Amino acid sequence: MAKRKIARKKPAADPPATAPGTGNRTNSKLQLVQQRQRATEEDEDNEDGYIDDEAEEVEEDEEDELEDESDLGDYVSEDDEYDHFEGLIDGAISDSESEDEAGDDAAEGDDGENDADEEAAMFGEDDEVVQQEETAEVITNSVSDDDEEDEYLSKYSAASEAESFSSISSGEDDNRVAYHTTGADGKPRPIYHEIDPHYSSDDSDLEDTNTIGNVPLSAYDEYPHIGYDINGKRIMRPATGSALDSLLDSIEVPTGWTGLIDRESGADLKLTQEELELVKKIQLGENAGDVNPYEDTIEWFSSKTEVTPLSAAPEPKRRFVPSKHEAKRIMKIVKAIREGRIVPNKPKVGPEYDQPVYDLWADDLPEQQPHIMHIPAPKMAKPTNDESYNPPEEYLPSEEERDAWNKTDPVDREKDYLPRKFSSLRTVPRYESFIRERFERSLDLYLAPRVRKNKLNIDPDSLLPKLPSPQDLRPFPIKCSVTYRGHKGRVRAISIDPSGLWLATGADDGTVRIWEVLTGREVWNTILDDDEAVQSVEWSPLKGCGILAASAGERVFLCLPPIFDDETETMGQELLAAGWGYAAQPAPTDDINKEPLCKWTKPSTKLAYQGVDVVIVCRKTVKQIAWHRKGDYFTSVSPEGANMAVLVHQISKHNSQSPFRKSKGIIQRALFHPFKPMLYVATQRYVRIYDLSTQSLTKALQPGARWLSSFDIHPQGDNVVTGSYDKRVTWHDLDLSTKPYRTLRYHARAVRDVRFHARLPLFCSASDDGHINVFHGTVYDDLLKNPLLVPLKVLKGHSVVQSLGVLKVTWHPKEAWLFSAGADGTAKLWTS
């Protein structure tokens, strides 16, 4: 059994051993042949004791099965497998051989099936073995047929022998154990018999093989032994020569000396000449095997006609019968040549250009419209006078023009040449960039993306909107007829009394002046405040009372200028005085500690003498005052006042209230609706409309401006016009949207004021550029018709002082007259 193990192990562990193996194979072949002969002579002669009944049966079964397989190819394919089983004892198979022979003769069909069953029952062994047995069988058969293939066959038979041997021996494992001892781990350890080397074994020389495996030999340097054999006995280190010996050895190198130590034996490793050559070959990367790289070629496919053709198909007809079709075609050509239609080898003359020229447009097609996507290349520009060789002198560039032309990049030049003048044709030189220009034209033709540009061939005036002529929309202010001079600072405020006779103005010098409208005569003036400018002046809309509200600094003054008749004066005094009683009462507010919004006080005697009746002291500078149409209420706007920026004052009760609890932003202006209980409040961005009766926000207009300066409400209440510091004037139709209906931008500077006329369809805007633009603005009763806006006139007269122009405008209550207050210290009346 040990032998078998070794035999199996050998090919894997020791590949070089194949060489001797082949030798074995040839031997076994010879033996096979001999054995076969023997077998035929003496039936069932058991030479080998290993064979038992089982083996016999196996052989028989296989025999049956193998009947079918008669192909040689199978052996070849299994060749490799059998290589592993080389070097086996010949004798081991002799028996089976004889069996085979017997089987050949025996009747096959009958036992076949039974045997197969038996086999399945009896052999739990691997199929591989069985298979190998089969092949072995067949080989032996074929050997008998064909002696030439001896070599192959012997190999396989040898393999089969090995298998049969192994299969047999597997059954008797236990017989080989001599006795059991206790191993190092305390388990019983079998001690095997000493192996009795079989006579055919060639492994006997490896008996004392070192079993240290991968442990390096150097590990045993300190010990007298160099490893252990299969049974764990020490293999003693062979005696090494003395130092002198080794010296001698180094001097006289014996043949085959390598200087290496055999790992297994511990002796000097000596290599034979053949081995050295092999090593050398391996080192050179040559083929180490016994292969002839220069074998003679075998011409499998040669010019020699084989007796048996590769294809049995009969020769097609076309191979030996000339083609009629080809003949036809050839005859055609021949005919053409004969007739001269084809001239063979006609000399091909001339360049590509030598083509026949004919009337290309002979068919005379009617002129068609070109395809809509076709964009013809534009023609070259026609030369102008300045390209002439002798242009008029004014075309010649001046020095500066020449320099400018030279400095500009050639790409950016308007023209690619400078005009030059030559006295005569004789002196004209060549044009340097002629070829380049032509080349660039070529590039343009095929490389420049083309686009159809519709040149607007219209009169620019046709773009102007069609509007009714201003002449048809008269009356409107045209000219400045009166200039009111007297103020020493910018006139910031202007107001005309309801009768249209008296103009009140307030200026930076702190005075309020009243002028007779038509004559421009100053009838009354007063200094309200020495330090503060008069920000706002407004006549009460109530006719026949003559109350003028003016603001300077934090104070609002209610005056009764002594220019009216007594009746008016007394009425005004009554109106203003009526509230004192209310003011005396404590404020009805719940919080007493709260400081009142503003104080209604009596003026100083000086002011009272000048005609001021009431002074309202607010917390912050009052910038604007606006009356309610009934004259009892007025609002004051002090932009810095946060939530108390807008105050509503009641004259009859001397009462002020703040309509907003929270700050709405910086309030620019607040106005009452012309006839509804509504309050319009403009912040920087929005115009908010509050319903006073319901105390709610009804609408917020978005003029789209950055900073509104002013706004005004159309007398019918449905339209609002706003002006902003970013030069825009917007018209809002409240029925349409919160966005403007029209946004106009025509002023060069910030718009300061916009105003509607109370009766006529006029409005105007005043700006820091010193201009007042007068517009016609009709609002139709028909809801579907948009308002008509027509610019009528630009009034220019105010001069711009410190980049401030016209600060305030107001319309005459009845006439189409316009009053304007300018930063130049004058007020002007513009009449039609």
Added chain:
Amino acid sequence: MRIKKRHQAGAAKNFITRTQAVKKLQLSLADFRRICIFKGIYPRAPRSAKKANKGSTAPTTFYYTKDIQYLLHEPVIQKFRDHKIFARKLSRALGRGDVSDAKRLDENRPRYKLDRIVKERYPTFLDAVRDLDDSLSMLFLFAAMPASDKISARVTEEAEKLCNQWMAYISRERLLRKVFVSIKGVYYEAEVKGQEVVWLVPFRFPQNVPADVDFRIMLTFLEFYNTLLQFVLYKLYADAGLVYPPKIDSAKEQGVGGISAYVMESKRDKELSLQASTTATAITESEMESRAQTISTVLSKITNDAAGDANEYPVDNDEDDDEEEATEKLDQFTALPSTDTAISDIIPQPEEMSPEDAIRNLLSPFTFFIGREVSLDIVEFTILSLGGAVISESALDAYLNVDTDAVPDAGEIDFDARQREVDALLSKVTHQVCDRPALASRAPGRIYVQPQWIFDSLNRGRLAPVDDYGVGATLPPHLSPWGDGAGYDPEAMGEEEVMEASEEEDEGVEGDEEEVEIEEENLEVEEEEGEEDEALQHQRELESEANGIMYSSTTSKKRKRAGEKPKTSAAEKQAEEEKELRKIMMTNKQKKLYNQMQYGIQKKDYRRDTLKNKKRKLEKNKQHKKRVL
């Protein structure tokens, strides 16, 4: 409803980038360029490049997809591919040293024709004529170019031939309408089949060939233009009853060889078609450059010609019917102009003719003697196109002073006879075109003019006064017959100056309503200052400052108004004001457009005004100088 995918329709589908096009056609970029040039396919600028480029805004060249689809089936592309194969085979054969193979391959090289493409691009003849401008300019350029390693001599010869044929046709049919000698070259305008054809001919000097010009592109264009012009000329000649191609007298062509190329060019025009058109003179001239032997034979013809009946072309008698037809046609060709001249000689009544006929026969009564310093090609072509006859001095020189060493049969020439011949010819000369500062001697009975006289006469449609164009005279400016392009007429100045003078008086009255560009101010204030009364100016300055207006604005306003029409009437002023008001109501878009237009108008006006000012100044200087002298 199906959701529409982006970039699946519209511009993204209609336009294709160049790379895509090249890939689709499976061509190299060079071949793509060639086919585009031949087929007249050009890139487009889609309305939205982003949409066409599927959302990318990278700069890309777009082609119309249908153009490229249309190219897919182009047979010429197949020829390109064949050529590629051929080139490979040829190089292989040459590499192997198979000379005979290479020769055979070369003989059978794939060739393509462009006639079909010409027809495709120009379905009607008029389309082709309309598009001749670029073709002619290119051909005339190549006709004037020297052959080099990039441009083969064959190409230039071919171009030259076609140019000469074209000029021959134009001058014979007298179709020339305008000539303009510019610093770039000479522009001609001819009216062919009712279409204006303008072309530019470079001056006959060696051209400056820039190194970075890609001649492959130019030659591709030339190839197409060549084919186009061939077919157009064929049709034109056929329509005029002429034979195409016109015959070339081989003897004369040889004879040309001895003369400088410059002169040769014009000679060849002549010898192609124009000999008899100028009666005897032209023929003598053309013959002058030919060698002695041929000249003697031709001379006999000339005498016939001079006699007036025999219009025969020197052709051999033993020719086929075709040839005879050709000569017949040639006869017609030659006969017409000569009769024309005869008529116009007898009845010079320009007022009876239509303006077109007047131009055609503008110079018909005259015979011009052209000095050797004059560029013959320009002058001769123009004169012949206007019906005049030409004798060139350089040709006479060559005729009379035969180099006895160079010409083998020089001994046989009868120089006295020649001299007599020439004298007879010279006796007919009415005008001499000369371009030199002074003349040593003047022949009696001749009018001496500079070449510009001819051009200006043609452009005006009537003969210009000869006095201005005398020898050595300072020439009047040569104006473009196509005008100034920007509305400035250098000749119409006299009346305006009068108006300006009256306008300047009004200026004090004008208010300050208009805004003026600043750029104008700076330029013009300086000019003004010198001219005005200083005291008065100072006064004005003070006044305007008092009004709070910058002085410069008032002056410039004045200037500006000087250029425009004077608007004195109140109504006009009011209209102007109303216009300004209406501008307020324009929408933003309209306003932009309007301002753009105004920009263009103002630019034009500015240019016109500066030119006017310059002219005024120049004239003032001139007058001043006169006074000083």
